[in-house]
Amino acid sequence: MLILTNKPQIFADQRVAHFLARWPWRVVQGQVEGLAVKPSTDVSNLVTSALGLTPEQVLYLGDSDVDMYTARNARYRAVGVIWGFRSEAELRAAGAQDIAQS
Template sequence: MKKLVIFDLDGTLLNTIADLGNACNYALRTLGFPEHALPTYRYMVGNGVRKLIERAVPDADEETVERLLSLFREYYGEHATDHTSPYEGIRDMLVKLHENGVALAVATNKYQAAVDRIIPHFFPDIPFVAVMGQVEDRPVKPDPSIVFAILNKYPTPKADVLYVGDSAVDMETARRACIESVGVTWGFRPVSELRGAYADHIVSATTEILSIAGMPQ
């Protein structure tokens, strides 16, 4: 049985796309840029908020990007939980993993201040051993530094670790960290992306994660 399962956040544990899109559209609207339909944000997120802004306004100069980032954070700080919710079966899966002695962690490209608000709001009773978001002194995924930071905080043999995410970024992060990967189909990216990123497993239900982790059904 696995000893540690590391989860991506957006598109894996939580459906955050509406709140992310609304925050970006607020920033765009405030500075007079065209807004984007919410479904299109599924293909803009995943590499951190700066990259989201750069994708939303590809021709923006650095000063404009900084202004948009500030507006995004201002809005998202107040509205991060308006429409966000856990995916079906997530809470039960986390509880079952914990009850069976599996440690839980979060590794996300969402900036740390937002993570620190969202995780306690939606999972107040889940004892994560590490909850790590994007910080200035650590490169974003798919650089594996965030995984190594979690393993430094909660030392675990890599053979006993599972990494769960919904995108090619996540699968590449796991591959670079040399840990087993699980791609989930309920997130923001298509199954073809997970296959193309060489996911070790692709699942469409949380119960399948329990099985891969070695949990008795």
């Protein structure tokens, strides 16, 4: 599992350590200088390569239109999660292929 966020790297690391430390994150990738943020493919290509995966092997869960655009741009399978930031209709309009409700 990995986290891909547009939040600054230091913030992402702190939040993961505080709230999500019990899960086995292989990559936590936040915003860093010199690397374009989501929905650019710069960051998604970096993490896919770091894990030795092809885009077809990635299931991308997200709660925003930016997440769905990121998944589409990277050729990942896009799953919108409706407990977060946007509604099912908005996520589907942005390209969600599946919806997770819980």
